[in-house]
Amino acid sequence: MKGPFGSPVLDTASRLLVPFMWLFAAYVLIHGHESPGGGFQAGVILAASVILLRLVRGARPGVVVSSHGALVMACVGPLIYGAIGLAALFFGGNFLDYGTLPLGLEAAETRAMGTLGIELGVTIGVAGVLVLIYDTLADWERREGADR
Amino acid sequence: MTAHLPILIVVVPLIAALLAPLVCRVSVRVTRLLTVLAPAVSLAASVAALRAALRDGPWHYQLGGWAPPWGIEYVVDPLGGSMATLVSLLATLVAVYAGDYLRRSSPLRAAVFDSLFLLLTAGLLGITLTGDLFNLYVFLEISSLAAYALLAAGGEQAVVAAFRYLLVGTIAATFYLLGLGYLYALTGTLNMGDLAQRLTEVPAGSAMNVGIVLIVVGLAIKMAVFPLHGWMPDAYTYAPPPVTMFIAAVMSKVSAYALVRVLFFVVPPTDAVHTILDVLGWVAAAGVLAGSVLALAQTDLRRMLAYSSVGQIGYVVLGLSIGNAAALTGALLHVAGHAVSKACLFGVVGGMPRTTVQAEMAGFAGAARRAPLAMAAFTVAALSLIGLPPTAGFFSKWYLLQGALEAGRWSLAVVLLLSSLLSAVYFFRVIERIYFAGDAAPTGEPIVSGPDRSLRLLAPILTLGAAVLLIGLLNGRLVAGVIRLALPE
Amino acid sequence: MSALGWGQLQYALSATLLLIGLYGMLVRTNLARKLMAMNVMQVAVIVFFVSLAVRTGGIAPIELERHDPAVADTEVAYANPLPHALMLTAIVVSVSTTGVALALLVRIHRRYGTLDESELLERLRE
Numbered sequence: 001m002k003g004p005f006g007s008p009v010l011d012t013a014s015r016l017l018v019p020f021m022w023l024f025a026a027y028v029l030i031h032g033h034e035s036p037g038g039g040f041q042a043g044v045i046l047a048a049s050v051i052l053l054r055l056v057r058g059a060r061p062g063v064v065v066s067s068h069g070a071l072v073m074a075c076v077g078p079l080i081y082g083a084i085g086l087a088a089l090f091f092g093g094n095f096l097d098y099g100t101l102p103l104g105l106e107a108a109e110t111r112a113m114g115t116l117g118i119e120l121g122v123t124i125g126v127a128g129v130l131v132l133i134y135d136t137l138a139d140w141e142r143r144e145g146a147d148r
Numbered sequence: 149m150t151a152h153l154p155i156l157i158v159v160v161p162l163i164a165a166l167l168a169p170l171v172c173r174v175s176v177r178v179t180r181l182l183t184v185l186a187p188a189v190s191l192a193a194s195v196a197a198l199r200a201a202l203r204d205g206p207w208h209y210q211l212g213g214w215a216p217p218w219g220i221e222y223v224v225d226p227l228g229g230s231m232a233t234l235v236s237l238l239a240t241l242v243a244v245y246a247g248d249y250l251r252r253s254s255p256l257r258a259a260v261f262d263s264l265f266l267l268l269t270a271g272l273l274g275i276t277l278t279g280d281l282f283n284l285y286v287f288l289e290i291s292s293l294a295a296y297a298l299l300a301a302g303g304e305q306a307v308v309a310a311f312r313y314l315l316v317g318t319i320a321a322t323f324y325l326l327g328l329g330y331l332y333a334l335t336g337t338l339n340m341g342d343l344a345q346r347l348t349e350v351p352a353g354s355a356m357n358v359g360i361v362l363i364v365v366g367l368a369i370k371m372a373v374f375p376l377h378g379w380m381p382d383a384y385t386y387a388p389p390p391v392t393m394f395i396a397a398v399m400s401k402v403s404a405y406a407l408v409r410v411l412f413f414v415v416p417p418t419d420a421v422h423t424i425l426d427v428l429g430w431v432a433a434a435g436v437l438a439g440s441v442l443a444l445a446q447t448d449l450r451r452m453l454a455y456s457s458v459g460q461i462g463y464v465v466l467g468l469s470i471g472n473a474a475a476l477t478g479a480l481l482h483v484a485g486h487a488v489s490k491a492c493l494f495g496v497v498g499g500m501p502r503t504t505v506q507a508e509m510a511g512f513a514g515a516a517r518r519a520p521l522a523m524a525a526f527t528v529a530a531l532s533l534i535g536l537p538p539t540a541g542f543f544s545k546w547y548l549l550q551g552a553l554e555a556g557r558w559s560l561a562v563v564l565l566l567s568s569l570l571s572a573v574y575f576f577r578v579i580e581r582i583y584f585a586g587d588a589a590p591t592g593e594p595i596v597s598g599p600d601r602s603l604r605l606l607a608p609i610l611t612l613g614a615a616v617l618l619i620g621l622l623n624g625r626l627v628a629g630v631i632r633l634a635l636p637e
Numbered sequence: 638m639s640a641l642g643w644g645q646l647q648y649a650l651s652a653t654l655l656l657i658g659l660y661g662m663l664v665r666t667n668l669a670r671k672l673m674a675m676n677v678m679q680v681a682v683i684v685f686f687v688s689l690a691v692r693t694g695g696i697a698p699i700e701l702e703r704h705d706p707a708v709a710d711t712e713v714a715y716a717n718p719l720p721h722a723l724m725l726t727a728i729v730v731s732v733s734t735t736g737v738a739l740a741l742l743v744r745i746h747r748r749y750g751t752l753d754e755s756e757l758l759e760r761l762r763e
Contacts, residue, residue: 072170075167076170078162079166079167082162086159086163089152094209095159095211095212097211
């Protein structure tokens with residue numbers, strides 16, 4: 001797992017798969033409003049694509065996103081969630097009351113857009129966390145040496 | 149902004165937890181400041197919300213503008229508000245204390261530690277304020293996961309203890325969730341107020357009883373009620389000092405609060421519930437005695453304090469089981485008093501140099517000369533756990549005793565007195581060694597060593613010691629002004 | 638009270654999984670096995686909740702109207718979507734707990750070289 005697999009088949013196959021995985025993750029995220037899906041699932045698919053590349057290309061840091069980048073994602077995602085929730089406070093509603101956000105749409109659509117924003121935050125957060133879990137388990141030795 | 153206090157109490161530490169790892173790249177001092185300020189903001193908000201609740205009645209705050217039972221609501225009533233105040237007060241003090249422990253770690257490690265600590269705080273505050281049973285489960289798991297990770301930071305032995313705590317804690321949470329499933333299947337709602345109303349209409353049968361028993365067992369494991377306490381001594385002994393200080397003080401109390409909520413505010417007072425409370429009473433009595441006896445046998449001070457906690461949480465459950473106003477008052481007062489005393493005790497023990505702590509009891513010989521102020525606080529907190537006036541522990545045990553005698557439960561009164569005697573034995577052993585024994589074998593430490601050397605360690609410890617005395621001296625006003633209003637009908 | 642028949646098979650499944658999980662966590666000494674049993678136990682609760690959501694003649698809780706205009710204004714029975722949403726959260730909790738547990742296991746293994754509980758407890762006391 002530390003070094004790249006060195007197999008052209010795996011390399012090419014993963015290169016073909018990853019863009020479609022991202023597209024599917026975006027579909028799952030946006031369609032989560034009406035069909036099975038939503039933030040968690042999209043985040044997991046995104047993380048799976050990154051972990052696939054890490055498995056194939058080796059533990060070279062920075063494949064798509066570095067460990068530090070994953071930590072940033074894991075923090076920024078829920079912050080987006082919290083920011084949308086808090087923004088509702090400033091427009092007169094309770095926390096997470098996205099009906100009050102001034103998006104200029106009708107009530108149900110505003111809530112739908114607010115939900116989409118929140119789910120986007122969840123996706124980023126979940127993807128970051130899962131990549132971070134993988135990195136922690138796989139690169140333990142290197143991280144331990146650097147962190148002490 | 150004041151209209152949104154209930155949610156700010158929980159959200160501010162949560163957002164601070166997310167900001168901490170991002171900010172540490174910019175400045176470590178800002179991260180530390182954030183970690184101390186966030187619980188302080190929650191404390192101020194909790195006090196304000198509690199005062200509003202005492203004045204105007206329970207404050208219902210609906211998330212997302214959705215009314216219950218469709219939406220999740222947060223409820224600040226005297227009970228929840230006072231628990232939130234207690235948790236945020238301890239979180240602020242421990243955040244200050246932890247600065248000393250972290251000063252030698254790398255910035256990222258310290259930031260992650262702070263982030264986990266803030267997550268733990270947010271989770272516990274969420275449990276105290278939520279009005280929805282599933283939301284309680286979510287916050288329970290948030291706080292538990294943060295606790296597992298924080299406990300594991302204490303070294304290699306701590307990792308094993310943390311893993312065992314993880315297994316037991318997950319069993320507990322799963323039982324809670326399963327019990328919740330039963331109650332949801334019966335009534336179709338998860339909101340506490342709505343559930344309370346609908347459960348009275350459900351014919352009493354095995355489904356409701358099984359659901360209640362599962363929830364009670366799950367929460368009892370989290371509280372470390374004897375005999376489900378096995379995870380606790382190892383976890384408290386090997387964890388980093390600020391972590392033990394916070395978790396020992398607060399986690400079992402918040403689970404006890406959840407138990408009070410479920411048993412007295414949600415579930416109807418059927419015969420089955422009375423049976424459950426009776427069984428809990430006997431189990432708690434056994435725990436009180438077992439905890440004191442096991443504590444006597446320990447030589448490691450931290451392990452002794454851990455077993456003492458098992459006994460002390462037994463007092464709270466005893467009070468719940470007896471069920472009359474005096475006993476419940478005693479139980480709630482004991483929650484506050486014990487939280488503050490245990491935090492003080494673990495703070496003092498954790499503040500001593502590593503070599504002292506590992507030398508166990510012998511290492512504390514003559515410690516009063518090396519750390520006079522800290523040891524004074526230790527003594528005050530120990531007296532509170534024994535139950536001597538004018539500390540908080542005396543008054544809470546007084547109320548518990550009064551409740552037991554009023555209800556005619558003589559055996560429980562005897563158990564209370566006996567355990568106080570046992571606590572006196574093992575605490576006086578330590579106090580005598582601290583004050584009257586000669587200095588420990590030379591370990592190369594300078595004479596002024598221990599918590600007194602650092603203000604960051606000393607200030608929280610002294611504040612907690614003072615709080616123990618304050619709660620005791622002001623207990624009349626506390627009981628009349630807050631606790632009597634927090635009691636269930 | 639209806640007897641336990643073929644219509645309640647999913648509850649029997651949930652109970653069986655719960656007991657298998659508990660057995661694994663309490664009896665097995667290998668920490669990794671305990672972790673797997675923990676996952677099985679959490680799945681049992683998920684199956685329980687999801688089975689609560691089933692309604693007679695109810696379809697999956699996806700709004701049919703949006704996809705098939707022909708059924709507009711007709712009454713469609715949907716299964717209860719709330720337990721599904723709750724269990725999504727429970728799955729996430731399960732994944733996070735597994736993540737933390739695996740990190741702890743890796744650390745234990747690197748330090749002690751064994752994942753056997755009885756051995757570890759002995760060496761812990763030293």
